[in-house]
């Protein structure tokens with residue numbers, strides 16, 4: 006379970022301080038597929054970067070299975086990071102390395118044994134249905150195939166949560182559907198909590214059981230996707246759903 010309490014983050018902008026996150030509170034349970042939606046600049050990426058500890062918040066707590074990851078020392082932090090897999094819009098693969106090597110990479114960093122890595126790479130490539138391309142390089146793959154590799158890599162250390170930043174925004178409609186189906190399948194089979202930041206409402210509708218709407222660094226609406234989407238209460242949600250003009 007991921008629980009965030011009173012999280013705030015400010016940046017030094019050109020014209021003074023920018024509040025990117027303002028007293029964020031949320032609980033995400035094991036097995037949830039949580040969509041985080043909001044207009045451009047609302048704070049979505051900053052939130053994800055704080056959860057993955059790529060960004061240090063100014064205040065607040067992020068509990069993963071009861072432990073506040075913001076209070077961990079360097080070594081504990083490295084371990085905690087392995088509990089979270091991250092999937093990016095542009096895949097972020099090592100272009101000079103094969104598919105198998107890309108997936109093996111986080112396990113090598115974690116110091117796993119070579120034979121174990123080889124076995125796990127094979128399992129993961131089968132899971133994401135790209136085992137026939139183990140020796141290919143990313144440049145030889147389509148966008149959807151690259152994202153499958155990125156998902157396999159993100160799952161390498163058996164994370165409890167998969168955090169996806171616009172995972173399908175660079176893909177066409179059919180490939181988007183396939184990648185979303187894969188994420189849903191992973192969630193079902195491994196009970197991995199999935200957090201998806203997206204501007205694609207159709208993606209949220211397709212796989213997220215819950216959704217939170219962020220605006221100017223604050224959550225303005227949150228709940229079951231079916232409830233929020235059928236009966237949105239905040240103007241921003243209505244705007245995002247195309248019910249109101251911007």
Ligand SMILES: Nc1ncnc2c1ncn2[C@@H]1O[C@H](COP(=O)(O)OP(=O)(O)OP(=O)(O)O)[C@@H](O)[C@H]1O
Nearest residue numbers: 016017018023025044045046047048049050051052
């Ligand atoms: N490193 C930074 N320095 C200064 N300001 C920043 C920095 N990162 C983010 N911000 C500001 O924080 C606010 C939230 O940005 P963030 O990238 O989290 O929004 P977002 O919802 O992900 O937007 P988008 O959908 O356009 O990617 C914005 O006003 C942004 O300009």
